[in-house]
Amino acid sequence: AALRRVVVEFARLGGAVSALAPAAPPLQDRLQVVLAGTAAQFDRFMGEAAPPLAAAVRTTLRATIASPPAVTLGRHQFHFASRVYVAGILNNTPDSFYDRGRYYGPQTALARADEMVREGADVIEVGGETAQQGDPIPAREEIERVAPLIAELVRRYDRPVAVDTYKPEVARAAIEAGAVLVNDISGAANPEMARVIATGHAGIVIMHLHGRPKQHYTDIDVPSMMDWVAAFLWRRSTEMIAAGVPRERILVDPGLNFGKHPSRGDVAERLHSRSLAVAS
Template sequence: MTASEPSSLYLPPLRIPVRTIGARTFDFSRRVAVMAVVNRTPDSFYDRGRTFALDRAVAASFAAVEAGADWVDIGGAPFAPGAPIPIEEEADRVVPVIAELRAGSDAVISVDTFHSAVARSAIEAGATVVNDTTGLSDPGLLEVVADSEATLVITHSLAAPRTPYPRPQYGDIAVEVAAFLAERVDRAIAAGIPEERIIVDPGHDLNKNTLHSLELTRRLSVIADLGYPTLAAVSNKDFIGETLDAERADRLEGSIAAAVISIVNGARIIRMHDVAASVAATRMTEAVLGLREPAYLRHNMGDVND
């Protein structure tokens, strides 16, 4: 097999592999996109407010693009249970960051929100993806996305936003998550969002325990078999920390391993905090799968062995 020949390993049966998202086009049959994470919250899951200040959020966004991120996911409200963030406050957090990044970059920008009003303002500011981690909890979100050119990420999540979901139970988690996502995809299409603007996310750790998230990772192909680009948001999640007995600052290696396994099992977008390491791991995985050529060939290619 040459580097250009397809791998005999699993490749997702993408219904529409070539996607144009904003100014960028991705052939997800041969490319995995790396999504960086920037949170403008004082209590974010990973950075604990490091990028809450506007200037730091903007700087982190541009730094992610410089490090090789294909797109940047900007959020203004945490997923974890807690008091709701007022819609106006959430918009005030994310819109200025989106506007500044859009003015200086053609990268894909997603807004991490479930509120239709925040999504509308974010799209007007330059966001080209709405990343809803609540399974379409706001009925108005579909209309907002349908009336735009934005792509929608549909995520598996069972609880109402920012509420606890104790002791989640599943019979066959991969099958149940796939069925949930298929139903939500049908709902989005019925609302006027075309297939080529839909991405699915099984929602690692969202209303799931560590054993659930581990199983979803190794059986991600069940989700990818739906035919839509699958996003794996595995970076620094609790399932990695509990598996390795690692605090949030010590989960890079586990995050990279989970991302690579997700790609091998069909993920075509990975949402990661450490951009440079994630981009290198992703490009190496693409090459092993036969999806990309090496940057150059020199080792043992000439008359003298290197």
């Protein structure tokens, strides 16, 4: 009944309402609709809405419109509002689809890292398992590939180091080795990942993925790709916040190369809008 009143009242003011699936328990009452309207329409709506709802809308609008604050990860600070950061991808795997295993092995990987730093990489991201279709490697083996390399990169360079993994135990080992950011292509599907990020005081990149890592990524056919992706990222980000991860340490990735045909350009075209707002 309360949701219906929101839909009716916002539509009466001339705004647009899009229904979305609820978040997963215990957050199922958090994400119900997306409201789109002018500043005047939102002002009128907040003036007429119940105080708790008005406060929630005001917080979300502030997060959407305002420039993102500086993000501190370890001893490094990121200013996403004023510049673009370039990440050098360093895959210490024999079967990487990105570089075909060209930099597999500690000495070869470190030599490539030297090149990346000279070429101006702001961040070095280390991966220990290919995203290609196939069986996952054991976490212990992935840790052996990434943790010593991360520790050496942190020792050598004044650059933030990230790790590309969807396994919480690998993320924990990487953070202990000095990584300050975890790139999780599963979208933090494992609830333990949130606890690892929170206790490790790291940041996380949550990627939208339909299915599971290392499966065949088939093209997705949904009426509104952007709404579907935004709902997923909102839900997973909210779960991160509930676990104790500060909102400013959460980055999102729509996963353009994972199950999204190039013809579905609405995701890329709307990235600039910063329409995904998560209120803590």
